[in-house]
Amino acid sequence: xxxxxxxxxxxxxGAANAADYTIDPGHSFVTFEIGHLGVSKTVGRFNDIxxxxxxxxxxxxxxxxTIQSASVDTNHEARDKHLRSxxxxxxxxxxxxxxxxxxxxxxxxxxxxxxxxxxxxVEFDVEKIGEGKDPWGGYRAGFEAKxxxxxxxxxxxxxxxxxxxxxxxxVFIEGIRK
Numbered sequence: 003x004x005x006x007x008x009x010x011x012x013x014x015x016g017a018a019n020a021a022d023y024t025i026d027p028g029h030s031f032v033t034f035e036i037g038h039l040g041v042s043k044t045v046g047r048f049n050d051i052x053x054x055x056x057x058x059x060x061x062x063x064x065x066x067x068t069i070q071s072a073s074v075d076t077n078h079e080a081r082d083k084h085l086r087s088x089x090x091x092x093x094x095x096x097x098x099x100x101x102x103x104x105x106x107x108x109x110x111x112x113x114x115x116x117x118x119x120x121x122x123x124v125e126f127d128v129e130k131i132g133e134g135k136d137p138w139g140g141y142r143a144g145f146e147a148k149x150x151x152x153x154x155x156x157x158x159x160x161x162x163x164x165x166x167x168x169x170x171x172x173v174f175i176e177g178i179r180k
Contacts, residue, residue, distance in 0.1 A: 022054065022055075022056050022179065022180045023054060023055050023056070023057065023142075023143060023177025023178060023179050023180065024053075024054050024177060024178055024180055025051065025052060025053045025054060025055070025067070025175055025176070025177050026142070026176045026177060026178050027050070027051055027052060029144075029174075029176035030051050030173075030174060030175045030176050030177075031047050031048065031049065031051060031173075031174055032047060032048045032051055032067075032069055032171065032172070032173050032174075033045060033046065033047045033171070033172045033174075034046050034047070034169050034170065034171055034172075035169070035170040035172075036153075036165055036166055036168075036169045036170070037165070037166035037168075038164070038165055038166075039164055039165075040163075044076060044081075044165075045076070046074060046075060046076035046077075046082075046085075047074075047075050047076075048069045048070070048071075048073045048074055048075070048099070049073040049075050050069065050070035050072075050073035051067060051068070051069050051070075051073075052067070052068050053065065053066045053067035053068055053101075054066055054177070054180075055145075055175065055177055057143055057177075060107075060108030060109070061108070062106055063103075063106040063111070064103045064106060065101065065102075065103045065106075065111060065113070065175075066100075066101070066102050066103070067100065067101045067173070067175075068098050068099075068100050069098060069099040069100070070097065070098060071086070071091045071093040071096060071097055071098060071099055072086055072091075072093040072097065074086060074091060074093075089160040089161075090158055090160055091117075091118065091158070092118060095119070096117075096118050096119050098116075099115075099116065099117050100114075100115070100116045101113055101114070101115045101116075101124075102114050104123070106128075108128075109127060109128050109129070110125055110126070110127060110128065111125070111126045111128050111147060112124070112125045112126075113126075115151070115156075117151075117153075117156040117158065118156045118157045118158050119157070120155070120156040120157045122151075122155050122156065124149050124151060125149060126147035126148060126149045126171075126173065127147065127148050127149070128145055128146070128147045129145065129146045129147075130143070130144075130145055131144040131145060131146055132144055136178075140178050140179065141178070141179040142176055142177060142178055142179070143176070143177050143179070144174075144175065144176040144177070145173075145174075145175045146172065146173070146174055146175075147172070147173040147175070148170070148171065148172050148173075149170075149171050150168055150169065150170050150171070151168070151169050151171060152167045152168055152169070153167055153168075153169050154167050
């Protein structure tokens with residue numbers, strides 16, 4: 003019986019090391035950068051992101067994100083309206099973009115990214131920005147992740163090559179420990 007109690011404490015201590023975080027939508031966002039006509043780049047972001055992640059140091063972690071497609075923002079209303087149309091994101095038919103991780107090794111997060119109803123495996127390079135107590139009694143952790151995707155892989159092919167196929171994604175996440 004004594005051994006069972008000790009084993010339970012060891013398992014509980016191991017589980018306590020697993021830090022579950024809720025994404026703080028006011029301090030988290032996803033940006034994209036894409037070439038335009040071979041003369042410039044367009045940068046945009048998605049303003050509505052929710053999700054959660056688990057981080058156990060560099061040994062393991064996981065993440066699930068949901069982005070509202072209609073929250074696309076390039077600081078140009080006419081372009082944003084076009085990006086929401088069936089030519090690009092088709093937000094009425096595909097209202098969300100999702101990511102669910104499948105593996106994490108400390109600086110690489112792999113998972114299933116779904117855009118425009120198509121799911122593909124994507125690998126993000128991850129950098130931990132920091133973690134610590136906040137002024138309100140909580141505990142936070144922040145990360146930046148980068149990947150390059152081909153939008154055609156997700157069925158978004160309008161105006162290639164005028165608008166490049168390769169799209170750079172950056173994810174900035176700040177989470178509050180539950």
